[in-house]
Amino acid sequence: MPRYALKIDYHGGPFAGWQRQSGQASVQEAVETALRRLEPDAPGIAAAGRTDAGVHAIGQVAHCDLAKDWDPFRLSEALNFHLKPAPVAVLAAARVPDDFHARFSAVERRYLFRLIARRAPLTHDTGLAWRVLNPLDAGAMREGAAHLVGYHDFTTFRSTLCQSKSPVKTLDEITIEEREIPHGREYRFHLRARSFLHNQVRSIVGTLERVGAGSWSPDDVKAALEARDRATCGPVCPPDGLYLTQVSYPEDPFA
Numbered sequence: 001m002p003r004y005a006l007k008i009d010y011h012g013g014p015f016a017g018w019q020r021q022s023g024q025a026s027v028q029e030a031v032e033t034a035l036r037r038l039e040p041d042a043p044g045i046a047a048a049g050r051t052d053a054g055v056h057a058i059g060q061v062a063h064c065d066l067a068k069d070w071d072p073f074r075l076s077e078a079l080n081f082h083l084k085p086a087p088v089a090v091l092a093a094a095r096v097p098d099d100f101h102a103r104f105s106a107v108e109r110r111y112l113f114r115l116i117a118r119r120a121p122l123t124h125d126t127g128l129a130w131r132v133l134n135p136l137d138a139g140a141m142r143e144g145a146a147h148l149v150g151y152h153d154f155t156t157f158r159s160t161l162c163q164s165k166s167p168v169k170t171l172d173e174i175t176i177e178e179r180e181i182p183h184g185r186e187y188r189f190h191l192r193a194r195s196f197l198h199n200q201v202r203s204i205v206g207t208l209e210r211v212g213a214g215s216w217s218p219d220d221v222k223a224a225l226e227a228r229d230r231a232t233c234g235p236v237c238p239p240d241g242l243y244l245t246q247v248s249y250p251e252d253p254f255a
Contacts (some may be wrong), residue, residue, distance in 0.1 A: 011087035055240035116252035118184025136212025143218035158197035207234030
């Protein structure tokens with residue numbers, strides 16, 4: 001069966017996450033349902049990241065096996081027709097080798113978290129960013145984030161439900177952008193690693209927000225990391241502002 005990679009864009013708000021769940025809407029189910037409108041016997045698909053409820057993606061990657069030898073452009077167009085009106089779109093499709101796996105072949109994942117500080121409630125960005133009331137100290141947050149970059153035991157920053165065999169990961173990059181917006185400020189957290197633990201990004205951003213608000217010092221982040229204790233983590237921020245932006249492979253299937 002020919003194997004195809006799909007680059008997928010979705011708004012996570014209506015879904016219980018990527019992964020198919022009994023009785024709840026999922027992105028995986030939406031894509032698989034569209035695939036089975038094309039080939040009723042199409043098997044299930046696998047994705048690079050199992051995003052949680054409410055988390056978005058602009059660069060999720062999944063792979064599927066189909067009986068027919070599809071032209072990739074026609075495959076993406078057909079899937080987008082059958083995905084309507086769900087807030088899910090196939091940005092690109094590509095034929096890939098049989099040993100390509102969306103999850104296990106990936107060598108890097110990138111996430112973005114959007115945080116908006118303003119007094120007024122969000123309107124256009126409702127469900128697309130986390131709102132706090134007061135401006136944050138971006139310099140202090142960058143200083144706190146520096147303690148997390150590198151090879152560490154991230155027990156403090158992973159969910160107690162995390163199924164990863166080890167809490168040890170290498171976090172390659174955290175950068176924090178600050179930009180002025182009408183009547184407020186937006187902070188964009190960019191995180192890059194080969195892989196992430198369950199709730200790791202949201203735990204890190206929630207902790208750094210406490211630093212930016214002045215409730216924690218940058219060195220408190222280091223102490224929390226070294227404690228290797230989930231109880232020492234800051235608040236886990238809501239999923240609204242989190243986006244899976246890019247998944248990289250040794251060879252870009254969509255190039």
